[in-house]
Amino acid sequence: MANLLITGGAGFIGSHLIYRLVKNYPQDHIYNLDALTYAGNPENLQAVEDAANYTFIKGDITDFAFLEQLFARYHFDGVIHLAAESHVDRSIANPMAFILTNVVGTVNLLNAAKNAWQGNYAGKRFYHVSTDEVYGSLGAEGYFTEETAYDPRSPYSASKASSDHFVRAWQHTYGLPVVISNCSNNYGPYQFPEKLLPLIINNIKEGKPLPVYGDGTNVRDWLWVEDHVAAIDLIYHQGTIGETYNIGGNNEWSNIDLVRTLCDVMDQLLDQPTGTSQGLITFVKDRPGHDQRYAIDATKLKDALGWEPLVGVPEGLRLTAQWYLANPEWLSRITSGAYREYYQQQYQDESL
Numbered sequence: 118m119a120n121l122l123i124t125g126g127a128g129f130i131g132s133h134l135i136y137r138l139v140k141n142y143p144q145d146h147i148y149n150l151d152a153l154t155y156a157g158n159p160e161n162l163q164a165v166e167d168a169a170n171y172t173f174i175k176g177d178i179t180d181f182a183f184l185e186q187l188f189a190r191y192h193f194d195g196v197i198h199l200a201a202e203s204h205v206d207r208s209i210a211n212p213m214a215f216i217l218t219n220v221v222g223t224v225n226l227l228n229a230a231k232n233a234w235q236g237n238y239a240g241k242r243f244y245h246v247s248t249d250e251v252y253g254s255l256g257a258e259g260y261f262t263e264e265t266a267y268d269p270r271s272p273y274s275a276s277k278a279s280s281d282h283f284v285r286a287w288q289h290t291y292g293l294p295v296v297i298s299n300c301s302n303n304y305g306p307y308q309f310p311e312k313l314l315p316l317i318i319n320n321i322k323e324g325k326p327l328p329v330y331g332d333g334t335n336v337r338d339w340l341w342v343e344d345h346v347a348a349i350d351l352i353y354h355q356g357t358i359g360e361t362y363n364i365g366g367n368n369e370w371s372n373i374d375l376v377r378t379l380c381d382v383m384d385q386l387l388d389q390p391t392g393t394s395q396g397l398i399t400f401v402k403d404r405p406g407h408d409q410r411y412a413i414d415a416t417k418l419k420d421a422l423g424w425e426p427l428v429g430v431p432e433g434l435r436l437t438a439q440w441y442l443a444n445p446e447w448l449s450r451i452t453s454g455a456y457r458e459y460y461q462q463q464y465q466d467e468s469l
């Protein structure tokens with residue numbers, strides 16, 4: 118039986134991870150610490166709200182005194198750290214929020230774990246969930262491996278790279294038992310509709326233009342979110358302390374090809390003539406510093422722990438589009454922001 122702290126569990130990936138852990142580890146207690154920023158939505162977690170082994174805690178990882186009290190109260194055995202500012206475009210507009218949460222917040226958590234565990238590291242583990250963007254941008258050839266030198270190029274990726282370095286420094290200097298994974302682009306239900314795929318789905322529904330940055334040739338490696346949380350589960354429970362694991366879908370798509378394929382899926386689901394949605398595609402001004410290509414070599418994770426992605430892009434796009442079409446209330450509440458006021462009132466900051 119373990120007390121496990123998940124940060125950022127009301128966000129996109131975090132909510133899928135919480136479902137999996139609450140269901141698969143009934144003997145463990147899963148604590149979800151989330152500040153409920155614009156991206157955090159407890160509505161994602163309704164089905165586990167009343168589970169006996171689940172507790173939601175509203176709080177901010179930039180508040181160190183709060184974290185120290187939290188660790189003293191709940192005696193966590195492990196941490197899976199996902200809380201972050203996660204959107205590259207927002208990091209370009211407001212980098213400081215990324216430095217505060219992604220860098221300072223991560224160091225706060227490392228310190229809170231170090232102080233609470235006091236060198237008694239048996240059975241303890243600090244897992245930091247990171248991104249492939251720390252490796253920079255690839256040309257037409259090659260893949261990111263765990264040995265690729267860091268070369269972050271946006272405020273978001275620089276903040277995540279910085280947090281990765283701090284995590285490794287806490288192991289090297291203080292012996293904290295850490296593990297890190299760097300993952301490619303996730304997609305699936307509950308993703309905030311600022312990210313490419315849910316944005317496109319929402320705009321098709323509303324008949325709005327579909328903005329494709331630059332010439333649309335930028336390439337991303339797409340991973341079904343459930344495949345990512347399966348990897349996180351495996352790495353947390355069976356990965357080797359001090360190791361880094363790359364996670365990727367082996368699913369490279371240029372943005373324009375991906376958007377066109379999603380358009381065709383949406384036309385089928387909305388029962389409209391093929392080509393209707395593609396007519397909404399609009400090439401717009403490029404993202405400043407837009408990385409050209411990301412591609413992950415996940416061989417290490419496959420060889421060490423036997424993980425492989427199970428859902429490919431055509432199927433995953435259909436499942437994603439079906440989910441958003443079946444949940445119009447979720448989409449309209451999250452896009453209007455109406456849910457935030459409700460939840461901010463319902464969940465007060467934890468006072469300890």
Ligand code: NAD
Nearest residue numbers: 125127128129130152153154156157177178200201203303
């Ligand atoms: P998200 O933006 O959907 O969710 C982030 C969550 O963190 C939200 O619930 C938010 O309320 C919470 N949060 C933000 N600031 C906080 C703070 N100061 N204190 C406490 N909680 C705070 O993000 P996501 O897409 O689910 O990503 C989760 C993690 O995975 C991030 O660390 C991200 O860098 C990493 N990651 C994401 C992807 C992807 O494709 N989405 C890929 C690789 C890695």
Ligand code: DAU
Nearest residue numbers: 203204205248250300301302311312313328329330335372
């Ligand atoms: O690679 C992992 C990363 O993937 C994660 O670490 C980030 O948290 C996550 O947001 C994602 O970053 P991206 O910048 O790749 O995701 P986004 O959905 O913003 O963009 C995907 C691609 O689509 C990217 O090349 C930019 C492009 N794009 C994006 C938007 C929002 C468009 O062409 N039009 C758009 O409107």
